[in-house]
Amino acid sequence: MRPLRSAGYVGLLAVAGVMAGCAAAPLVQGVGLSSYDTMVPSDGVLTKSRLAVNKDAVLAARTVRIVPTSFPSHIAPKLTSQQRMLVANSVNRGLCVSLSDRFKVVPPDEAADLTVQAHVTQATETDEVVAGISAAASFGMNFVDLGVPVPTPRIPIGMGNLSMEAAATDASGRQQASMLWARGANAIFSSPRASKASDAYELADAFGEDFGALLVKGESPFGASGIDLPSAQKINSAMGLPPKYAACERYGRYPGLAGVVGGQLGLPPEWTDKGAKPAAPAAPAAAATAP
Template sequence: MMLVMVGMLPACASTPLVQGLELSSYEGMKPSDGLITKSRINVRKEQVLAASTVKLLPTAFAPLLGPKLSSEQRALIANAVNRALCISVSDRLRVVAPDQPADLIVKANVTHVTETDEVAAGVSAAVSLGMNFVDVGAPIPTPRIPIGLGNLSMEAEALDPRGRQQASMIWGRGANALFNSPRASKSSDAYDLAAEFGGDFGQMLVKGESPFDSVGIDLPSWQKINSAIGLPPKYAACEQYGRAPGIRGLIGSQLGLPPEWTDDGAKPHRY
């Protein structure tokens, strides 16, 4: 099985690493790549680990990105970033409301998106669903058609209350034919990858180091598991991003439904 997985790794979208213009500094950033992720990071470990509270500013899209995604799709992708960030940093940091003081202030930006080919994704979803009805006595893993896969590039930073940058990351990943479920929406791969970025940047703030330097497998915390299935998040501040689609999202993904159909998006919360 491992040989199959390794063999499928080339069947993925190109991995862009696009630097934007919104970070306060791009100095000192060094390459730190994962298996299927490219990144450049800079993190001041001692200062980051000294922080105990964090607040998240809204994720934004670079102004020059093309209008191929609808405003609803952009909002869903941006919200997926913040939701994943909020859940990820909650493993160590207390998340406070945007109008409250915090030791770290985080802002992320989408710098590049390649949309998913809806037709190819729809065909892949139909083939995968059809294989579930083939009686061969065992489940059949069905990789999606490696055509029209989407990709995403992000950048983010964490500032202290005096505006000094304590951590920064430029991140890029392409959808993979084995790991990313096909869904009939231009936004589907970017939506999935947005959550991956949020998890990676959040982990960097939790550990004070690159999320790709870990040896072995990090098991998810109980609060992450609860949030993933749609239960209340650890901190009330995360409620503003809505809850994960949970089982509904999993079923929708298996059926190839657009994330716009299964994710209710942000739920503004009054503090």
């Protein structure tokens, strides 16, 4: 039976090759950057991008603050306000953890060498029904004994995409780094989840990682030789442990094991990710004393 199982596995890989694909993702320029003139193409294997960076100025910076990501309501209008906030927070958290590799991250109301803000410029909702079917099929394959692990591609229909832009400005407001970024969900590597926001949520974290890497290295994160192993602080954060800097706590922690299990089961990210921490209530004003 082993040769038959191997033959079946090869057949499944062939089917996977036919089905594999990415959702188209256009580079969409917004209005959030002060300049787009010096950007040059710098694409990755799955990512389209245009970027510009003043390497000397960026590498000289030691502190950074993050202004919350904007996600206008007219973009991906079928998403709920909760889903929109979850996607924007995924960008913020990805940025904070990625930037922590070299910078000290301070709260948004403190001065810093660099100020970072990102904007969602385009997004396509995930077909939650098709994603749910894909998740169920993938989960079912885990119980099929083929003798070897079986990569189960998701159905390449109704996959979402995300387009972003971001800039890092210095203390005087001059733009020192910028990026236009776009990526679509992939039939092999993107987790199918039964939520309209699932692909945008996953891609948002990838953008945060990429733009953070641009500032950490002072150069394009795409096309570099070799493989960069994740730092200890990134691994800890991915496991849901406390982030390196307290300023990152405002974006909540990664769901860790609950997120991994939820992804395997196709659960919506809204179920496993608690999102940003609620803002602390303002201190009550002192009571006026009678004259």
